[in-house]
Amino acid sequence: MQEIFNYIDKIIMMGLIGIVVGIVKWKSLSSNENVSSENNTVVRLPSFYKWVGLFVTLFFVVLAFGDILFPKIFVKNPLIENLLMSTPFVLLGVYLIMVGLFWNIQINKDSDYFVYRTIFGRIHKIYYNKISYYKTDKHAMIMKYNKKFFVINPYAINYDDFLQLLIKKDVVKKFKRV
Numbered sequence: 001m002q003e004i005f006n007y008i009d010k011i012i013m014m015g016l017i018g019i020v021v022g023i024v025k026w027k028s029l030s031s032n033e034n035v036s037s038e039n040n041t042v043v044r045l046p047s048f049y050k051w052v053g054l055f056v057t058l059f060f061v062v063l064a065f066g067d068i069l070f071p072k073i074f075v076k077n078p079l080i081e082n083l084l085m086s087t088p089f090v091l092l093g094v095y096l097i098m099v100g101l102f103w104n105i106q107i108n109k110d111s112d113y114f115v116y117r118t119i120f121g122r123i124h125k126i127y128y129n130k131i132s133y134y135k136t137d138k139h140a141m142i143m144k145y146n147k148k149f150f151v152i153n154p155y156a157i158n159y160d161d162f163l164q165l166l167i168k169k170d171v172v173k174k175f176k177r178v
Contacts, residue, residue, distance in 0.1 A: 017058060043105040043158045053096025060086040060093065095119070105152070107162060112169075114162075116150055124150070128169040135174040136163070 064086040098119040106115040116124040124145075132144040141152040141163070152159065166173075 017061075021054070039109045041107045041109070041158050041161050043107065043152070043156050043162045045100055045103060045153060045156050047100060050097050050100025053093045053098075053100060055093070057090055057093030057097065060089040064090070105162060107158075107165060109165060114165075124148075126150070128166070128171055131166075131171045133172045133174040134166060 064082045066082070102117060102121055103119045104117050106117070108114070112129065113125050113127045116126055118124070126143075126145050130145060134141060134143040136154070139154065141154060141159075143150045143152065152162070
């Protein structure tokens with residue numbers, strides 16, 4: 001009877017892994033965000049983020065439930081300790097997956113606004129003339145709009161096009177004091 005429960009746990013875990021991989025693949029194939037035309041551009045993070053996040057998540061989930069899934073390989077540790085140690089890394093992996101899948105900026109070069117989508121799917125329509133300022137750094141661009149701060153990763157795809165468009169639309173750049 002115990003062997004049946006061991007197999008059920010393994011089947012459930014493999015099913016969950018298959019569902020997560022399927023969702024990531026489906027989102028990658030079904031998104032038209034990779035397509036940029038002459039006037040429309042999408043600023044997004046490289047797919048590297050979501051694949052690293054998927055690997056980190058799966059790795060630490062297997063480590064957390066390793067003694068249940070593979071009892072001959074893992075040393076018997078209390079499940080609560082495994083969960084407490086792996087939870088921050090699983091959350092980091094889920095964050096990377098969500099950033100890679102959902103975060104983007106949709107730009108139409110002819111319009112006077114762009115659309116910023118957060119990792120939770122919230123959409124902000126940001127007008128260029130209402131941006132208070134933006135400042136660039138080595139690791140981030142920070143933009144202030146209506147008392148809210150928006151962070152843009154400089155390693156994002158089409159980041160340079162977005163930066164050029166901000167300059168073209170005369171958005172105020174705030175410089176660091178030396």
